[in-house]
Amino acid sequence: MAIAEPPVVQAEPPPPPTRRSARAITWARRRRAVAAHWRVYRRNRQGMWGLAILLIFIALALAAPLLVDERRLEPAFSTGIPFQPPSADAWLGTDKFGRSMVDLLVYGARISLLVGFTATVGTMLIGSVVGIAAGYYGGRIDALLNAFTNWFLVLPWIVLAIVLASLLGATLFNIILVIAITSWAGTARLVRAQTLTVKERPYVERARALGAGDWHLITRHILPNVFPVIFANTVLTVALSILSETTLSILGLGDPNSVSWGVIIEESFSSGALTAGYWWWLIPPGVCIVLVTLAFTMCGYALDEILNPRLRER
Amino acid sequence: MGSQRYLVRKVLHAIATLLFVVAFNFYLFRIMPGDPITILARSQHLSRADIAEQIANLGLDKPLPQQLLIYLGDTFRGELGVDLRSGAPVSQLIAERLWPTILLVGISTVLSIGFGLLIGIKGAWQRGGLFDTTSLYTSLVFYSMPEGWLGMILIVLFAGLLGWFPAGQYESPADLTGFAHIVDVLNHLFLPCLTLTLGYIGEYAIVMRSSLLEVRGEDFITTARAKGVPDRDVRRRHAVPNALLPTLTLVFYSFGFVLGGAVVIESVFSWPGVGRLTYEAIGELNYPILQGVFLLSSVTVILFNLAADILYGYLDPRIREG
Numbered sequence: 001m002a003i004a005e006p007p008v009v010q011a012e013p014p015p016p017p018t019r020r021s022a023r024a025i026t027w028a029r030r031r032r033a034v035a036a037h038w039r040v041y042r043r044n045r046q047g048m049w050g051l052a053i054l055l056i057f058i059a060l061a062l063a064a065p066l067l068v069d070e071r072r073l074e075p076a077f078s079t080g081i082p083f084q085p086p087s088a089d090a091w092l093g094t095d096k097f098g099r100s101m102v103d104l105l106v107y108g109a110r111i112s113l114l115v116g117f118t119a120t121v122g123t124m125l126i127g128s129v130v131g132i133a134a135g136y137y138g139g140r141i142d143a144l145l146n147a148f149t150n151w152f153l154v155l156p157w158i159v160l161a162i163v164l165a166s167l168l169g170a171t172l173f174n175i176i177l178v179i180a181i182t183s184w185a186g187t188a189r190l191v192r193a194q195t196l197t198v199k200e201r202p203y204v205e206r207a208r209a210l211g212a213g214d215w216h217l218i219t220r221h222i223l224p225n226v227f228p229v230i231f232a233n234t235v236l237t238v239a240l241s242i243l244s245e246t247t248l249s250i251l252g253l254g255d256p257n258s259v260s261w262g263v264i265i266e267e268s269f270s271s272g273a274l275t276a277g278y279w280w281w282l283i284p285p286g287v288c289i290v291l292v293t294l295a296f297t298m299c300g301y302a303l304d305e306i307l308n309p310r311l312r313e314r
Numbered sequence: 315m316g317s318q319r320y321l322v323r324k325v326l327h328a329i330a331t332l333l334f335v336v337a338f339n340f341y342l343f344r345i346m347p348g349d350p351i352t353i354l355a356r357s358q359h360l361s362r363a364d365i366a367e368q369i370a371n372l373g374l375d376k377p378l379p380q381q382l383l384i385y386l387g388d389t390f391r392g393e394l395g396v397d398l399r400s401g402a403p404v405s406q407l408i409a410e411r412l413w414p415t416i417l418l419v420g421i422s423t424v425l426s427i428g429f430g431l432l433i434g435i436k437g438a439w440q441r442g443g444l445f446d447t448t449s450l451y452t453s454l455v456f457y458s459m460p461e462g463w464l465g466m467i468l469i470v471l472f473a474g475l476l477g478w479f480p481a482g483q484y485e486s487p488a489d490l491t492g493f494a495h496i497v498d499v500l501n502h503l504f505l506p507c508l509t510l511t512l513g514y515i516g517e518y519a520i521v522m523r524s525s526l527l528e529v530r531g532e533d534f535i536t537t538a539r540a541k542g543v544p545d546r547d548v549r550r551r552h553a554v555p556n557a558l559l560p561t562l563t564l565v566f567y568s569f570g571f572v573l574g575g576a577v578v579i580e581s582v583f584s585w586p587g588v589g590r591l592t593y594e595a596i597g598e599l600n601y602p603i604l605q606g607v608f609l610l611s612s613v614t615v616i617l618f619n620l621a622a623d624i625l626y627g628y629l630d631p632r633i634r635e636g
Contacts, residue, residue: 151334154619156611158574159592163342163604166596243460247578250462251593265463269582274469274481282470286463293458 030224040306047302053295057288061109068103073259075099086280093280095264096271104264105284111260112242112292115176119241122180123187124234130184131191132226136199136218146192152185158247165253172255179244183237190233191226198225232304239296246289261285320627328620335612340385342608343601344378353398353601360401368396389609395602404606408588414484415580415587418503419572422510427565429511430518434561437519438526439549450523453516462578465509469582472505479504482584506583510575514568521564526557559629566622573611 020028041047060067071077080089080098087093092101134145161182168174198204204221212220248254249262252270256263268274268281351374354365369375372395373384388394394404433453437446456464473481480486480502490498529535530553538552573588580589588607595603 147330147334151331151338154331154612154615155335155338156571156574156608156615158577159604159608159611162577162592162596163608166599166604167343167601239458243458246460247462250460250578251581251596253596262460265460265466269466274466274474277470277474279470282463282466286460286467289460289463290455290458294454297454297458 037306041302044302044305046298050295050298050302053291054299057109057292057295058113060106061113064106064110068106070107072103073099073107083276083278083281085278092284093278095267095281101280101284104259105261105288108259108261108264108285109288109292111172111258112245112262112289115172115179115245115260116238116242116292116296119176119179119183119245120234120237122176123184123237123241124230126180126184127187128191128223128226128230131188132195132218132222134188135192135195136214136222142192145188149185149188149192153189155182157182157244161244161248162251162253165248170253170255172258175245175248175253175255178248179241183240183244187230187233187237190230194226194229195222198222201225228307232300232307235296235303236300239293239300242289242293242296261289317627321624324620324623324627328616331616332613335616336386336389336609337382339605339609339612340382343605344381353599360398364401394606394609397603398600399598404602407591407603408606408610411586411588411591413587414585415573415576415589417499418506418510418580418585418587419576421503422507423514423569423572425507426511426514427518430515431522431558431561433515433519434522435526435549435554435557438523438530438557439553441527446523449519453519455516456512457516457520459513460578461509461513461575462582464513465506465579465582468505468509481505482582484586502585506579506585509583510572510579513575514572517568518561518565522557522561525560526553529553529557532556559626562629563622563626566618566625569618571615573614 072079075097078098080094080100082094082096082098084094084098089100092105094100095104130145130149134142134149161178164178164181165174168178199222204217207217207221245254245260246262246265249260249266250269252266254260254263254266259267262285264285265282268278268285271281273279273281351369354360354368354374360368372388373381376384392405394408396403397407433449437443437449440446469481472479482502484502485495485498486502535548535552538548543552576585576587577589577592579585580587581593584590588610591603592607594600595607
């Protein structure tokens with residue numbers, strides 16, 4: 001039987017040993033580093049508990065539109081009976097507009113986490129720019145920025161936040177802005193200190209001798225080495241930002257149109273839930289805040305133990 | 315010689331910071347939306363003549379640099395403007411409200427430091443033990459709690475359900491004098507004080523614990539043990555005094571910030587202190603009061619930081635020389 005000979009395929013010449021780009025090598029190294037850190041992190045019970053709690057809340061916040069009809073949160077469209085204790089219909093009772101507490105809490109997770117994350121991004125952005133500029137350029141720039149940072153460290157944050165929030169007006173964006181403005185100084189100091197040590201390392205000097213500019217040095221050498229140190233701090237900052245938002249909301253400076261957990265607490269307080277005994281309106285949002293803050297703090301401590309070389313020995 | 319230069323440097327630094335804060339306080343209320351003239355004009359409590367007088371007094375009709383000079387002069391004379399609602403001087407209003415805040419904040423700070431340090435010492439000395447684990451997690455939970463919410467829970471529990479303590483205010487409406495009055499005030503003080511104490515205890519405990527853990531690994535502790543010093547004395551005479559140093563600094567640094575922390579608690583408990591004054595000023599944008607409180611709390615922080623620096627330099631010669 002004649003089987004048609006398969007057409008002779010010209011075997012491709014083996015690819016010449018390509019040189020991997022420097023970037024590919026860097027990323028491969030970073031992937032390995034992250035994997036190695038993850039193996040250490042996974043053994044940290046505290047950190048894993050924190051991570052688990054966080055993932056649940058983040059999933060809840062992301063899935064909120066699928067779980068809850070957003071229109072039911074509009075006071076005008078709410079069909080429930082106000083001030084109902086927990087029942088089969090509303091597992092955690094209802095608030096003064098008859099909105100289900102479960103619905104409110106699920107959407108509250110969205111707002112509170114959003115504020116926590118974006119305020120942290122703002123804090124880190126301002127803190128990193130100021131800290132790196134001060135540490136990297138040194139001299140007069142450092143003196144000026146450092147003095148500025150130290151001044152901001154002594155401003156009593158809550159009073160400053162109250163003043164800013166009441167002058168700017170209570171919108172979600174302003175609250176995020178206020179939190180970022182009042183909390184960047186600690187990060188800046190941390191970043192500056194780390195930049196100062198990284199700057200003196202031989203490879204930075206070598207890169208500079210090879211003609212690397214400031215931008216290249218900062219983005220390729222300083223930033224990647226500062227990042228691990230501030231990462232743990234970042235996670236702790238999210239916890240603080242959520243607490244700050246709650247504090248501002250309790251003082252009546254929250255955005256009434258975006259019902260965060262803090263706003264729920266304020267509404268229950270100002271509607272007399274304490275004297276009327278509407279515990280289901282007051283307790284659950286606070287418990288959510290405690291859980292999320294605790295989770296972020298636990299993750300932050302675990303990361304600090306892994307990433308902070310000073311603590312690693314112990 | 316070195317210590318004198320250290321002192322001078324710290325004092326100069328404090329003065330520079332003070333100047334920055336005063337200037338910041340000035341510009342903050344003029345750069346932000348809602349300039350003073352608009353806010354003054356919107357006041358429903360001041361008469362037209364009062365407003366005109368305020369504008370002239372504060373020099374609001376003059377250029378900014380001149381306004382700054384007027385503001386600086388007024389501030390150093392202790393004139394902080396007038397309350398937009400009653401027309402009373404802000405400095406007088408703040409002075410009236412100062413005592414309840416000092417009482418509340420002072421007692422709860424002392425209590426939280428005392429308990430916090432004891433818990434931290436005991437925990438670190440039996441690291442990983444039942445007490446250590448329990449106290450560490452309890453501290454973390456209280457640290458993660460919004461203070462205002464904790465206060466509300468305590469009100470529901472102790473004032474609502476149990477009825478042991480009043481839910482707020484400084485004293486009962488009844489006219490009490492002498493010892494009965496003191497007991498009445500203490501009765502009202504209990505819940506806000508408990509809230510603040512619980513809120514701060516964790517931080518002190520955690521810092522003291524980690525500081526003592528660090529000291530425990532040092533060579534001189536090993537030496538002391540090798541000499542045969544009993545465990546109790548190693549702790550009391552060798553470890554704790556050295557671990558107290560960083561904690562003490564934290565105590566002083568945080569002393570300055572407690573005034574701010576009182577804002578929420580005083581609002582929740584209707585405690586008539588400076589914090590409550592601030593809370594009342596938020597809604598109506600009573601900016602002279604906000605400005606006054608901001609100045610007062612910044613000055614407190616700066617003074618306590620200076621005290622901490624001096625104390626630290628006194629206790630730790632390495633700092634002074636360096």
